[in-house]
Amino acid sequence: AFDAHMGAVGGQIEPYHLSKVMGTSTCDMLVAPANEVSDTLVRGICGQVPGSVIPSMIGMEAGQSAFGDVYAWFKNLISYPLKYITDEKLREEISSKIIADLSKEAAALPLTEKDELAVDWLNGRRTPDANQLLKGGIINLNLGSDAPRIFKALVEATCFGAKAIVDRFNEQGVTIKGLIGLGGVAKKSPYIMQVMADVMNMPIRIHKSEQTCAIGAAMFAATAAGLYPTVEDAMDAMGQGFDAEYHPRQENVAYFQKRYDLYKQLGTFIESKISQ
Numbered sequence: 001a002f003d004a005h006m007g008a009v010g011g012q013i014e015p016y017h018l019s020k021v022m023g024t025s026t027c028d029m030l031v032a033p034a035n036e037v038s039d040t041l042v043r044g045i046c047g048q049v050p051g052s053v054i055p056s057m058i059g060m061e062a063g064q065s066a067f068g069d070v071y072a073w074f075k076n077l078i079s080y081p082l083k084y085i086t087d088e089k090l091r092e093e094i095s096s097k098i099i100a101d102l103s104k105e106a107a108a109l110p111l112t113e114k115d116e117l118a119v120d121w122l123n124g125r126r127t128p129d130a131n132q133l134l135k136g137g138i139i140n141l142n143l144g145s146d147a148p149r150i151f152k153a154l155v156e157a158t159c160f161g162a163k164a165i166v167d168r169f170n171e172q173g174v175t176i177k178g179l180i181g182l183g184g185v186a187k188k189s190p191y192i193m194q195v196m197a198d199v200m201n202m203p204i205r206i207h208k209s210e211q212t213c214a215i216g217a218a219m220f221a222a223t224a225a226g227l228y229p230t231v232e233d234a235m236d237a238m239g240q241g242f243d244a245e246y247h248p249r250q251e252n253v254a255y256f257q258k259r260y261d262l263y264k265q266l267g268t269f270i271e272s273k274i275s276q
Contacts, residue, residue, distance in 0.1 A: 010216030105148035
């Protein structure tokens with residue numbers, strides 16, 4: 001997706017830092033010097049192309065089929081009774097507060113090993129190893145499983161899906177050194193970004209701009225016009241920088257690693273036993 005490539009440049013992508021455009025789905029981009037990548041091919045991602053994203057480097061792309069769409073699906077699910085509210089303004093006001101309120105309640109929940117657990121393949125799996133026929137799932141449900149607890153499981157699942165992509169790069173010899181967050185979810189949801197940092201056990205920087213695709217296009221235009229010798233120089237001169245950074249909370253890292261292992265087990269079960 002060339003618009004996402006522009007966004008990665010506008011978001012000041014760096015070698016070996018995974019630039020994550022997080023909206024309804026995700027587009028994850030990484031660049032690395034060609035002489036360092038050499039003949040390494042990362043299996044199961046969307047693409048790996050010389051000169052992609054930044055002309056002088058190898059560009060690699062991965063992503064998730066659903067990210068913000070997972071939260072939107074759950075919001076729509078629990079919003080069903082709102083149709084009985086005849087006051088349109090009141091209905092929209094309540095609807096607009098649901099995700100923020102769910103995030104606040106989910107963030108306050110204690111972390112236990114028996115928490116509800118989800119797999120995020122509600123729109124199939126893009127990477128690693130594309131399979132659009134896969135389905136999502138939720139387990140550990142009980143009569144105490146309320147909306148914030150299920151929302152917490154869905155947020156964790158989308159972050160576990162993001163970690164699976166990072167793990168694939170690392171396993172294939174392209175080491176991820178940092179994370180850059182772009183897009184609507186990155187800008188609007190501190191709770192989700194904090195869970196992302198905890199799950200990844202790695203800081204994630206959130207870019208200041210809300211229009212990274214437009215800025216990236218301007219950077220390419222400025223380079224083509226000869227104002228800057230390289231795209232990297234244009235990024236240095238025109239980039240707006242970062243306005244937030246989330247660091248992993250070390251007291252939560254072990255919990256999320258155990259949960260990630262269970263997520264992978266559940267995903268294997270769904271893929272091998274159910275989605276056939």
